[in-house]
Amino acid sequence: MKNPYIPFPMRIDNVVIETDDRDIKTFSLSFIHKEDEASFAYIPGQFAELSDFNKGEAPFGMASSPTQKGSLEFTIAKAGVVTTALHNREVGEIVGVRGPLGNGFPVDTLRGKNIVMIGGGFGFSTLRALTTFVLDEANRPTFGDITVIYGARNPGQLLYKDDLEQWGKRHDLNLYLTVDSRDDEWSGRVGLIPQITKEIAPSAENAYILVCGPPVMIKFTLPVTREIGFLPERTLLSLEMRMKCGVGMCGRCNIGSKYVCTDGPVFSCAQLSGLLFDES
Amino acid sequence: MKTKTIKKKDIASFLDTLLTRYEVFAPVERDERVVFEAIGAGSEATLDYQNTTMPPKGILFPQTEQLFSYRSTKDTADIAVPSFKEKPQLIFGIRPCDARSFLLFDHAFDGDPYYINRRGNTLLVSIGCTHPQAPCFCTSVGGGPFSEEGSDLLLIETGDQYLIQIVTDRGAQLLEESGFKDAGKDALTLAQKMIKTAEASMGAGIEIDGLKEKLDSSFENPIWQELTEKCLGCGVCTYLCPTCHCFDMVDEAEGSTGERIRIWDSCQFPLFTLQASGVNPRPTVKERFRQRIMHKFSYMIESYNQIGCVGCGRCITECPVNLDIRQVVHTISKLEALS
Ligand SMILES: Cc1cc2nc3c(=O)[nH]c(=O)nc-3n(C[C@H](O)[C@H](O)[C@H](O)COP(=O)(O)OP(=O)(O)OC[C@H]3O[C@@H](n4cnc5c(N)ncnc54)[C@H](O)[C@@H]3O)c2cc1C
Numbered sequence: 303m304k305n306p307y308i309p310f311p312m313r314i315d316n317v318v319i320e321t322d323d324r325d326i327k328t329f330s331l332s333f334i335h336k337e338d339e340a341s342f343a344y345i346p347g348q349f350a351e352l353s354d355f356n357k358g359e360a361p362f363g364m365a366s367s368p369t370q371k372g373s374l375e376f377t378i379a380k381a382g383v384v385t386t387a388l389h390n391r392e393v394g395e396i397v398g399v400r401g402p403l404g405n406g407f408p409v410d411t412l413r414g415k416n417i418v419m420i421g422g423g424f425g426f427s428t429l430r431a432l433t434t435f436v437l438d439e440a441n442r443p444t445f446g447d448i449t450v451i452y453g454a455r456n457p458g459q460l461l462y463k464d465d466l467e468q469w470g471k472r473h474d475l476n477l478y479l480t481v482d483s484r485d486d487e488w489s490g491r492v493g494l495i496p497q498i499t500k501e502i503a504p505s506a507e508n509a510y511i512l513v514c515g516p517p518v519m520i521k522f523t524l525p526v527t528r529e530i531g532f533l534p535e536r537t538l539l540s541l542e543m544r545m546k547c548g549v550g551m552c553g554r555c556n557i558g559s560k561y562v563c564t565d566g567p568v569f570s571c572a573q574l575s576g577l578l579f580d581e582s
Numbered sequence: 583m584k585t586k587t588i589k590k591k592d593i594a595s596f597l598d599t600l601l602t603r604y605e606v607f608a609p610v611e612r613d614e615r616v617v618f619e620a621i622g623a624g625s626e627a628t629l630d631y632q633n634t635t636m637p638p639k640g641i642l643f644p645q646t647e648q649l650f651s652y653r654s655t656k657d658t659a660d661i662a663v664p665s666f667k668e669k670p671q672l673i674f675g676i677r678p679c680d681a682r683s684f685l686l687f688d689h690a691f692d693g694d695p696y697y698i699n700r701r702g703n704t705l706l707v708s709i710g711c712t713h714p715q716a717p718c719f720c721t722s723v724g725g726g727p728f729s730e731e732g733s734d735l736l737l738i739e740t741g742d743q744y745l746i747q748i749v750t751d752r753g754a755q756l757l758e759e760s761g762f763k764d765a766g767k768d769a770l771t772l773a774q775k776m777i778k779t780a781e782a783s784m785g786a787g788i789e790i791d792g793l794k795e796k797l798d799s800s801f802e803n804p805i806w807q808e809l810t811e812k813c814l815g816c817g818v819c820t821y822l823c824p825t826c827h828c829f830d831m832v833d834e835a836e837g838s839t840g841e842r843i844r845i846w847d848s849c850q851f852p853l854f855t856l857q858a859s860g861v862n863p864r865p866t867v868k869e870r871f872r873q874r875i876m877h878k879f880s881y882m883i884e885s886y887n888q889i890g891c892v893g894c895g896r897c898i899t900e901c902p903v904n905l906d907i908r909q910v911v912h913t914i915s916k917l918e919a920l921s
């Protein structure tokens with residue numbers, strides 16, 4: 303039996319400081335053992351537990367796409383003990399990785415459909431993974447129209463600036479960026495995600511909509527997606543709960559009878575409406 | 583079903599024979615309490631006890647346990663997984679409720695090699711309860727003072743001897759070469775009588791029929807606030823619960839080496855679900871207490887088709903503010919539909 307608690311080592315190859323305040327970094331990790339890479343078959347939307355030995359573990363969504371071979375990327379916001387320790391790591395150092403965990407986005411269901419992605423904060427990291435996946439040359443023809451709506455508090459908080467620039471030039475992707483408050487250089491949209499989504503009003507025809515971000519963003523965006531015609535079955539969320547084991551045993555991340563770590567983190571709104579949790 | 587008998591005075595020597603092949607855990611007296619411990623001689627065990635304060639769950643799911651040890655420097659990380667104990671073990675004198683609790687653990691720890699290896703290596707010899715206690719309500723949650731579910735052998739006290747019910751093949755093997763006599767008709771009749779008397783002495787317990795549906799539809803009922811007002815959030819009920827399996831994982835480090843250990847945790851603590859963002863999906867005692875009840879009487883039924891409570895009554899006996907799970911559940915089951 304595979305021991306689900308044992309991390310394997312990965313080397314930090316590159317660190318990108320994503321935001322002006324330096325609180326969010328993207329780590330590119332390479333596999334040290336070939337067999338670890340072989341056993342790490344993942345899809346966008348899944349996550350892994352990262353270990354900074356002596357400090358512990360924390361869960362992070364893969365920000366990279368499985369179409370990128372040899373490495374994994376994680377975008378990590380500094381929030382507490384483990385994330386701070388990881389932020390202090392440098393290129394060449396070793397961290398532990400355990401995964402892939404969780405269900406991920408239903409990639410096969412999404413094929414042939416139009417996809418609308420709405421992201422905010424570091425929640426955008428798994429949507430970045432999905433976008434990269436869909437834009438892969440071999441994959442692109444198998445998906446319909448792709449719309450990405452991505453917002454941040456201010457321009458300095460936008461992640462993946464290189465990607466955003468590349469994506470902005472493409473004709474097979476509709477990219478909408480917005481910030482809550484602009485700075486002198488920003489000439490793009492200003493406004494909160496729910497409001498921008500309402501303005502753009504992407505068509506729900508043959509489409510799925512994916513919403514990833516902080517709870518308040520999700521809360522105010524869902525009424526809008528409903529209004530523009532997306533059914534709960536076709537509205538997907540990625541949820542966050544405090545996690546430890548990541549494999550459905552430590553009993554901490556449940557919503558009703560479902561464990562977010564194994565049954566999720568991706569759920570449709572239809573699934574969630576059947577689960578017991580406090581509406582707020 | 584095959585049954586044997588053993589004289590009470592022969593228990594110690596039977597345990598001594600078992601000790602040659604097994605590590606044996608049995609109830610022993612310690613500071614006016616009875617606890618399960620690994621014994622060195624059969625004479626240390628006592629079967630004259632009602633139930634232990636702590637369930638024996640720690641024998642299969644230790645309170646703290648090393649998952650692996652590591653040596654980590656900036657550019658290396660070597661991991662060593664502890665080897666599993668080969669010697670088979672046996673829990674002797676476990677109560678039927680506690681033996682049944684491992685059937686729930688079998689679901690909860692499906693895929694957990696630490697638990698599964700130990701479980702496969704452990705036999706359960708239970709002892710039926712001739713004198714159920716006031717807080718016991720096993721019969722109302724699918725068990726009974728003489729339930730053999732989960733046990734390999736079940737002892738039933740009949741005067742100066744025990745009747746031994748052989749439940750599994752593994753249990754039968756324990757008795758090979760023991761020379762114990764088959765139970766005669768008198769012993770069987772007497773055992774039946776003991777069982778009837780014990781079962782009849784038990785209180786009403788919990789009304790299970792329709793409870794899950796009632797709980798599910800009362801999730802947002804304000805009654806939870808009232809029901810949980812007294813709760814201190816101390817977590818005693820969960821630590822002493824034989825079916826509670828939640829744990830935390832932490833690194834204990836000394837320089838460049840350390841261990842990742844898992845340690846019992848409790849859903850009654852606020853930090854249990856506090857997210858790094860500051861959001862807590864179960865911010866008050868109300869949500870946490872409700873989680874405990876829902877997990878046992880709704881979620882586990884949904885996930886494993888089993889009630890997540892074995893009716894041992896420990897949470898009732900040991901709660902510092904006398905919160906009684908039976909009363910809580912009763913109040914909910916009597917609620918009118920929330921309009
Ligand atoms: C499925 C999933 C995917 C995720 N993906 C990502 C991702 O892609 N990127 C990302 O950045 N995050 C992600 N997260 C969130 C991430 O897991 C958490 O931010 C992380 O677990 C925080 O761990 P930590 O050890 O740094 O924080 P902890 O140390 O556990 O801190 C928790 C909170 O307690 C506070 N705290 C810590 N220590 C103390 C102290 N001594 N005294 C008082 N307060 C204290 C911290 O400020 C923080 O608010 C994801 C979570 C899940 C469940």
Ligand code: SF4
Pocket residue numbers: 812813814815816817818819820850900901902903904905
């Ligand atoms: S033992 Fe009693 S007071 Fe303590 S957490 Fe449980 S119900 Fe609350």
Ligand code: FES
Pocket residue numbers: 544545546547548549550551552553554555556561562563564
């Ligand atoms: S993180 Fe342990 S059960 Fe989900």
